[in-house]
Every structure is written in C-alpha cells, then in structure tokens.
Amino acid sequence: MKTTLTVNGEAHEVTHDPRRSLLDTLRDDLRLTGTKKGCDHGQCGACTVLLNGERVNSCLCLTAMHDGDEVTTIEGIGSPERLSALQKAFVEKDGYQCGFCTPGQIMSATAMLREISEGAPSYVSDDLEVPKLTDTEMAERMSGNLCRCSAYPLIREAIAMASEVSQ
Amino acid sequence: MRPFDYSRADSAKDVAGAQIIAGGTNLLDLMKIQVMTPEKLVDITRLSELTGISAEGDRLRIGALVTNSALAADARVRAGWPLLSRAILAGASVQIRNKATTGGNLLQRTRCPYFYDTSQVCNKRNPGEGCAAQGGTGRMLALYGTSEHCLAAHPSDMATAMAALQAEVEVMRASGDTVRIPLRDFYRGPGDRPDIETVLEDGDLITAVILPAPRAGARQVYRKVRDRASYAFALVSVAASVEMEGDTITRAQLAYGSIAPHPWKNHEVAEMLQGQTASDALFHRAAEALTREEAPHPDTEYKRPLLRRTLIAALRQATGLGDTAGTDTVRTPA
Structure with missing residues (x-):
C-alpha cells in the first residue's frame, strides 16, 4: 500500500506493508536514523517524534493510519551547524551519557515546553489551571523517556536552561 | 506481527467483523507479540462524528476519539470534573496519552503477565485452556471480582474516575440504534468467559462517554x-x-x-x-x-x-x- 507523509516539511510517498510502523518507515525507508528504536513497545520513548505537532511514540503508529500527516523528527529541528535551543542546552549541560535516548529526549522536551506554555496540566500540578515548570513537573512530564545511563538530573537542567533561553 | 487486511472506515457501519483500531497504543503492542492476531483491522480515526467534546445541557459528551491528553486538558473537564483530569494524567506517558482515545482506554486489555506470555495458558487469550496465574505469581493481579478462570485486573485510571463520576457509555449498535449504558453495567465479570470483557457485541461501536452534571463544590x-x-x-x-x-x-x-x-x-x-x-x-x-x-x-x-x-x-x-x-x-x- 501507499502512504503520503510530510516529514520535516518534505512530502514523501512510501510503499509499504500494512504492518509497517511509522518508526520503521522513518528509519528504513526515509533513512532518517536519528529517531531510535529502543523497546519498540512504547515503553522507552527513544522513538519519540512530533505527529501533527504532538509528541508520540512512532513505534506505536501504523504508517497506514497517517496518510497526509505531518511528522517532525530530530533531523527537522536543528542541524550540526544550527542547533535548536534544546540541542545546544543538552550539549552545554552534558545531558546524556551514551546518547541513544537523546533524540527522543529532545523531541519530547521540545513538545513539553510548548505544552506547559499552553497551560497543559500534569498529575503533579498543584493547580490544574496554572502549571509551572518546576523540577518535579519536568520529571513527571518527561517520564515517557527513559535514560538507562540515568542522566536525568542533567537532562532536566538542560531543559530548564533551554526554557530560560526561549523566555 | 501477523499479516492483516487494513481498511479505513467511512461510516460506523464498517466496523462489523473486524478489529477496530483508533489510538492503537495497546492493540499494536499486543499485535507485535501476537497476543492479538486480527485478520482484519478497521481504522476509525477518520470518523469525524466520533471527535470533539460538547455540552449536553449540564452534562458533557466526550467523543470516543477524543485523546486522553485533549480530555485531561479540556477547560470544562478541569473545572467541572477535575477527578477525571487527574486520573487520566496519572496514567501512561504524554506520548501515549496524545494517541490513546477515550473509547480505546475503556477497552484496553489487562496487563496480567500470563495474558502477555503466549507460552503460558490463559483463558482470556484462549478460552478454556486454563489460567496460569492460579498457582503462579502476580502482585498486579486482581483482589476482588475474579473467578476461578481469571484473576486479571483492569488497569485503567480513566475508567476508574469515570466509574466514580457515574459516566455512561454511548454505543452505536450494528442496527444503527444508539444506546447509553451506565459504566457500571458496561463491563462483565470474568465468569467462565474472561475473554468477553464488556457487553459490546460485534458491530457495536463506542461513540461517546457522557458525564453527568458537575457536583459544584465537591x-x-x-x-x-x-x-x-x-x-x-x-x-x-x-x-x-x-x-x-x-x-x-x-x-x-x-x-x-x-x-x-x-x-x-x-x-x-x-x-x-x-x-x-x-x-x-x-x-x-x-x-x-x-x-x-x-x-x-x-x-x-x-x-x-x-x-x-x-x-x-x-x-x-x-x-x-x-x-x-x-x-x-x-x-x-x-
């Protein structure tokens, strides 16, 4: 079957088996290997991309269901020459060790900063109406991205730094 | 994953005889490990009549395709039914909640380890073959409402809040009739058929969940x-x-x-x-x-x-x- 996707602003038509995940389409068909396959079961977050602007696990998306949708991957938010504010902050704060989870962490954090600026609540928000970007909030909102090297404190520092830059 | 025929539903009538997929956050996982092996998959995500949250007098009608994230963040829900926002936000991750739907959350399967392990017997997977949890181990198993055939627990936070709030599930029957079923009557106990978890029949489609009027001051x-x-x-x-x-x-x-x-x-x-x-x-x-x-x-x-x-x-x-x-x-x- 055929599916058309806009990935990082560019339209692609891919031919695929109905079983194809969006993750495999990105990595194997479009050769966008910045998005990582960790668990392939929605548990680790390494495959996080933005789907029509919202962060999702691309391993739990069937490509067939996303005809006409827009996808943004880590390749779409910055380049080695022009890093995004979050990418810069992860380098600055050393927000990784092995780096395998980093693209997913950065895609997830990119969406998270927007969500909190739009007032989206979390389970740990004291007040569902006015969430604030505290360390506790960041830990809760990033819980879908595992880091087996456990660089979490530095990841949160990097996100806090990027958030200050953008304000 | 086993091969399947994929189709996109153009109307609610297209769901009979097929496994429905919407968010897919639980179903695709189960298909990957071949706990669920549907031959036909029908994608309902383009059915616009299942989207959106609307007021129905003092009540709130939540379309079956409304995502967990959208529902938890909805200003009316945060004000009138904050319990529901909190419960949804207590479950899964943001990535999952951005895809998971209201209808799909109600129908998510148990996380009993024996249901997930196809090398073990499970009456929920294969009715009549036995329950490996009996005599096995399992601190996530249920405490009440079980039967000798199944000890599995339902894991939904959202459904638990909806049960406390006395929500109703709106279902379109294959005949085209729409019925509203109180959530307390929507699920079946396991009895001797733990594979049948709700009162839904083939061709039925959850179209919405209805919340009763908010309890001011609660x-x-x-x-x-x-x-x-x-x-x-x-x-x-x-x-x-x-x-x-x-x-x-x-x-x-x-x-x-x-x-x-x-x-x-x-x-x-x-x-x-x-x-x-x-x-x-x-x-x-x-x-x-x-x-x-x-x-x-x-x-x-x-x-x-x-x-x-x-x-x-x-x-x-x-x-x-x-x-x-x-x-x-x-x-x-x-």
Whole structure:
C-alpha cells in the first residue's frame, strides 16, 4: 500500500506493508536514523517524534493510519551547524551519557515546553489551571523517556536552561 | 506481527467483523507479540462524528476519539470534573496519552503477565485452556471480582474516575440504534468467559462517554499507588468525589482501580460515609468494610492493607483532615 507523509516539511510517498510502523518507515525507508528504536513497545520513548505537532511514540503508529500527516523528527529541528535551543542546552549541560535516548529526549522536551506554555496540566500540578515548570513537573512530564545511563538530573537542567533561553 | 487486511472506515457501519483500531497504543503492542492476531483491522480515526467534546445541557459528551491528553486538558473537564483530569494524567506517558482515545482506554486489555506470555495458558487469550496465574505469581493481579478462570485486573485510571463520576457509555449498535449504558453495567465479570470483557457485541461501536452534571463544590481526589513515581500501572487506586456541609459528608462517590476486572465499586462503603461527620475513625471503618473479603491469590493479599490505607488517605485529602495537595474543588460556570 501507499502512504503520503510530510516529514520535516518534505512530502514523501512510501510503499509499504500494512504492518509497517511509522518508526520503521522513518528509519528504513526515509533513512532518517536519528529517531531510535529502543523497546519498540512504547515503553522507552527513544522513538519519540512530533505527529501533527504532538509528541508520540512512532513505534506505536501504523504508517497506514497517517496518510497526509505531518511528522517532525530530530533531523527537522536543528542541524550540526544550527542547533535548536534544546540541542545546544543538552550539549552545554552534558545531558546524556551514551546518547541513544537523546533524540527522543529532545523531541519530547521540545513538545513539553510548548505544552506547559499552553497551560497543559500534569498529575503533579498543584493547580490544574496554572502549571509551572518546576523540577518535579519536568520529571513527571518527561517520564515517557527513559535514560538507562540515568542522566536525568542533567537532562532536566538542560531543559530548564533551554526554557530560560526561549523566555 | 501477523499479516492483516487494513481498511479505513467511512461510516460506523464498517466496523462489523473486524478489529477496530483508533489510538492503537495497546492493540499494536499486543499485535507485535501476537497476543492479538486480527485478520482484519478497521481504522476509525477518520470518523469525524466520533471527535470533539460538547455540552449536553449540564452534562458533557466526550467523543470516543477524543485523546486522553485533549480530555485531561479540556477547560470544562478541569473545572467541572477535575477527578477525571487527574486520573487520566496519572496514567501512561504524554506520548501515549496524545494517541490513546477515550473509547480505546475503556477497552484496553489487562496487563496480567500470563495474558502477555503466549507460552503460558490463559483463558482470556484462549478460552478454556486454563489460567496460569492460579498457582503462579502476580502482585498486579486482581483482589476482588475474579473467578476461578481469571484473576486479571483492569488497569485503567480513566475508567476508574469515570466509574466514580457515574459516566455512561454511548454505543452505536450494528442496527444503527444508539444506546447509553451506565459504566457500571458496561463491563462483565470474568465468569467462565474472561475473554468477553464488556457487553459490546460485534458491530457495536463506542461513540461517546457522557458525564453527568458537575457536583459544584465537591472535593475530588485521584490517589494512585504504584511501583515508581510516574509511568506505571496502579497497584491500587482510589477515585473520590466528596461533598460536605460543614464537617458532615453529604455525598461520597467512590471507585477503586486495579483491584478488579473492571472499575470496582462498593455501595456499602459509600453509604457508611453519607450523613456522617468526617473522622479518622469513620474512614477506618469504611476501609475495613471495603476489604473484608480475603484475596483470591496470596500475592495480592498485600493489596488489602494497601487499599485500606489508600482509601483512608484519599478521604482525609478530600475532607481536609489531611494534606490536601492534589485535591481539586469542582467549579461550575457562574
């Protein structure tokens, strides 16, 4: 079957088996290997991309269901020459060790900063109406991205730094 | 994953004879490990009549395709049914909640390890072959409402809050008729057919969930106990909406999660609280009444004291006897 996707602003038509995940389409068909396959079961977050602007696990998306949708991957938010504010902050704060989870962490954090600026609540928000970007909030909102090297404190520092830059 | 035929539904009538997919966050996982092997998959995500949240008088109608994230963040839900926002936000991760739908969340499958392990027998996977959890291990198994054929618990936080809020499930039948089923009647106990989890029949489609009018002034709590601070299923949870006049509890709506094959309710407990002065002694009596029955499996016996303490803590929160962090008061538009 055929599916058309806009990935990082560019339209692609891919031919695929109905079983194809969006993750495999990105990595194997479009050769966008910045998005990582960790668990392939929605548990680790390494495959996080933005789907029509919202962060999702691309391993739990069937490509067939996303005809006409827009996808943004880590390749779409910055380049080695022009890093995004979050990418810069992860380098600055050393927000990784092995780096395998980093693209997913950065895609997830990119969406998270927007969500909190739009007032989206979390389970740990004291007040569902006015969430604030505290360390506790960041830990809760990033819980879908595992880091087996456990660089979490530095990841949160990097996100806090990027958030200050953008304000 | 086993091969399947994929089609996109153009109308609600296209779902008969096929496995419905919407968010796919649970189904695709189960298909990858071949616990579920549908031959036909019908994608309902383009059915626009299943989208959106709308007021129905004082009630709220939530389309079946509304995502968990959109529902939890909806301004009307945060104000009128904050218990539902908290419960949804207590479940899964943001990535999952951005895809998971209202209808799909109600129909998510158990996380019983034997259901997931195709090398073990499971009556929910293959009716009649046996239950490996009997005599096996499983601290996530259910405490109440089980049968000798199945010990699995329903893991949904959202459904537990909806049970406390007395929601209804709107279903379109294959005939085209629409019915509304109280959530308490929507799930079936396991009996001798644990593979049949709800009253839905082939060709039925969940179209919406209806919340009754908000209870102005009610204090609401979703208290979830789990093995890690976030992104884990509940061991036990308590959804509470409590109304008071002075120190007297005038109404308590309660439901309990991850302890039964479906959101659990206990009317005796709710009635014990009504009309009584809030006190620790009262809450202890309610907790004892809730957990009188022994666990069906030694590995879940720990859930009895845990559930008692969680109920007491939730009631202390809701009535102001304890720390009130994470407690929300229902507001209604002026």
